[in-house]
Amino acid sequence: KAGVTQTPRYLIKTRGQQVTLSCSPISGHRSVSWYQQTPGQGLQFLFEYFSETQRNKGNFPGRFSGRQFSNSRSEMNVSTLELGDSALYLCASRNLLARPYEQYFGPGTRLTVT
Amino acid sequence: AQRVTQPEKLLSVFKGAPVELKCNYSYSGSPELFWYVQYSRQRLQLLLRHISRESIKGFTADLNKGETSFHLKKPFAQEEDSAMYYCALSPNTGNQFYFGTGTSLTVIP
Numbered sequence: 386k387a388g389v390t391q392t393p394r395y396l397i398k399t400r401g402q403q404v405t406l407s408c409s410p411i412s413g414h415r416s417v418s419w420y421q422q423t424p425g426q427g428l429q430f431l432f433e434y435f436s437e438t439q440r441n442k443g444n445f446p447g448r449f450s451g452r453q454f455s456n457s458r459s460e461m462n463v464s465t466l467e468l469g470d471s472a473l474y475l476c477a478s479r480n481l482l483a484r485p486y487e488q489y490f491g492p493g494t495r496l497t498v499t
Numbered sequence: 500a501q502r503v504t505q506p507e508k509l510l511s512v513f514k515g516a517p518v519e520l521k522c523n524y525s526y527s528g529s530p531e532l533f534w535y536v537q538y539s540r541q542r543l544q545l546l547l548r549h550i551s552r553e554s555i556k557g558f559t560a561d562l563n564k565g566e567t568s569f570h571l572k573k574p575f576a577q578e579e580d581s582a583m584y585y586c587a588l589s590p591n592t593g594n595q596f597y598f599g600t601g602t603s604l605t606v607i608p
Contacts (some may be wrong), residue, residue: 418596428585428598441595475543479596485531485550486589488596490543 386412389491391476397497403464406494410457410478416440417459418488419451422473434459435481463496471498502526503588505599512576513607520571520602522560522586532562532569535585535598543585546571556580576606 390409398404410417418441419431430443434453453459457478463470473495477488504523512518524530532549547555549562549569560571569586586599 416593420598427600430595430598433595477543477596481593484591484593485533485548486593486596487531487533487545487548488587489545490535492542 389476389478389489391474391491391494393494394492395495395497397499398466399499400466400468402466403462404466404496406461406463406474406476406496408459408461408476408478408491410459410476411480411489414478414480414489415457416479416481417453417457418477418479419459419461420475420477421445422475422493423471428475431461466498468498471496502597503586503599505584505586505602507602508600509603509605511605511607514578515575518573518576518580518604518606520584520586520604522569522571522599524567524569524586524588524597526567526588526590529591531589531591532560533587533589534558534560534569534571535587537583537585539582546584576604578606578608580604581606 392407416435418433421429432451433441437453448464451461473493475493476491479488534546535543536546537543547553558573562569583601583603585601588597
């Protein structure tokens with residue numbers, strides 16, 4: 386099976402702009418999670434979607450939003466970008482219909498806000 | 500509440516020495532525990548899962564329910580083991596996944 390893919394891989398934006406990141410899960414996986422990874426904070430959970438519904442949410446401001454489509458692909462949007470949003474954004478998918486419930490990660494999107 | 504704790508942010512060992520990366524968790528019930536590894540410039544990948552009781556790249560991890568620990572061990576560290584290691588927990592209900600803060604392992608030649 387093809388792995389989790391994320392587009393774009395690299396992105397440079399200016400403060401105040403908005404950005405949309407995309408994630409395609411492993412075929413058959415209906416759960417998609419998003420994480421922010423920074424050297425100082427490590428992995429921070431943003432949210433998880435399952436069958437187009439957000440089922441879990443981390444402690445991020447409302448500027449961070451997401452959605453999932455009927456084909457399980459997911460997008461994450463960040464509005465009014467701040468310098469502190471510069472990070473590697475990781476997407477992970479998993480199969481919640483059978484244990485174990487491990488996650489499989491994409492390569493990430495490196496976002497730089499200037 | 501902190502679900503997964505990795506007390507060591509940085510760990511350095513010499514090549515050939517044993518290595519142990521600590522992980523403690525707090526969760527009532529029977530969670531699933533995992534170790535993930537991220538090598539330089541590579542994606543985060545699953546190293547091993549407690550439910551499989553496997554040994555991957557010489558690493559093993561035993562779930563100790565009494566001490567709520569899931570430490571990762573390798574008897575002889577290799578330079579290629581240098582990476583970031585994350586301990587993770589998933590409730591057996593499949594609810595939210597929890598990661599520890601990670602341990603950066605450096606194996607000194």
